[in-house]
Amino acid sequence: SKRHGRNHFTLYQDVADEIDNQLLKTELLLKNALQKEELFLAYQPQIDISDYSVYGVEALLRWENEEIGLVPPSHFIPIAEDSGLIIEIGKWVIETACRQLADWKDLRVRDVKMSVNVSTYQFYHIDFIPHLQETIRTTGIDPSQLVLEITESIASNAGTVIDQLKKLKEMKVKVSIDDFGTGYSSLKYLKDFPIDHLKIDKSFVQEIGEDEKSEDIVSSIITLARNLGFQTIAEGAETEQHIQFLKNQKCDLVQGYYFSKPLYSKTFKCWLSNWNI
Ligand code: C2E
Ligand code: CA
Ligand code: CA
Numbered sequence: 001s002k003r004h005g006r007n008h009f010t011l012y013q014d015v016a017d018e019i020d021n022q023l024l025k026t027e028l029l030l031k032n033a034l035q036k037e038e039l040f041l042a043y044q045p046q047i048d049i050s051d052y053s054v055y056g057v058e059a060l061l062r063w064e065n066e067e068i069g070l071v072p073p074s075h076f077i078p079i080a081e082d083s084g085l086i087i088e089i090g091k092w093v094i095e096t097a098c099r100q101l102a103d104w105k106d107l108r109v110r111d112v113k114m115s116v117n118v119s120t121y122q123f124y125h126i127d128f129i130p131h132l133q134e135t136i137r138t139t140g141i142d143p144s145q146l147v148l149e150i151t152e153s154i155a156s157n158a159g160t161v162i163d164q165l166k167k168l169k170e171m172k173v174k175v176s177i178d179d180f181g182t183g184y185s186s187l188k189y190l191k192d193f194p195i196d197h198l199k200i201d202k203s204f205v206q207e208i209g210e211d212e213k214s215e216d217i218v219s220s221i222i223t224l225a226r227n228l229g230f231q232t233i234a235e236g237a238e239t240e241q242h243i244q245f246l247k248n249q250k251c252d253l254v255q256g257y258y259f260s261k262p263l264y265s266k267t268f269k270c271w272l273s274n275w276n277i
């Protein structure tokens, strides 16, 4: 047993057990998070860099639990995906984002876009499209104001993905490829995907001014997107230098701390009223 003859193996085993316990505990707390209303969305502005108008926001999921505090999505989304909880949580995210969009009817910016992250598992779930249709109908939003952010891992199911994307296109919902360039990307799929935006991952954007290769990757993605007829969104822009480079390269849309961190719904309205268009 672990009590005697403690060696490296058992020591590591204890550490592994401890990690398992924590994951299980987080999963249990996450299971109750919906009912206990511990989840909320934060909204980060996306700016059209050609005229500094507000294009829209990305909805980013937040979880605040009284026992464990504010948990970052990078920590709990993988747990939600592994446990299947992402289906229920994903539905909540879509419903909440659409309801918010409906509430923003009187906003200073008309036609503001709402981007929502969608996990691959969620995207292929049988209920995904019907639930989305139902939510659009009940909230009465204009579907062309909704943008779904999916990742390149979606392409693992090459046959179904195109059918699914075509259905979204028919529904007038927009689609963006998130974290572009960081996954097992396949340029050959890009050719056949009916999508609207490519989103440049912050790992490239944040090296603008520091790493020439990252700059080359950013400008190449922008050129590639333009040639294929997609708009580009750069995420994670923090400095004047990032902005100037992206503007020079004619990136369409920019999101990052330079403009704003993700904001509570109310704070977003304040931020917007101070934004000079
Ligand atoms: P992502 O989709 O790539 O989202 C962008 C992340 O970059 C967000 O982190 C955002 O807060 C952060 N960010 C934006 N601008 C800057 C900047 O200028 N500097 C820095 N350092 N960071 C910036 P966040 O909110 O922690 O989300 C992390 C990831 O969690 C997201 O990455 C996304 O993959 C996932 N996620 C968030 N909300 C949802 C959701 O509702 N559903 C799903 N499936 N995944 C979500
Ligand atoms: Ca995203
Ligand atoms: Ca990213």
Ligand code: CA
Binding pocket: 151, 178, 179
């Ligand atoms: Ca992502």
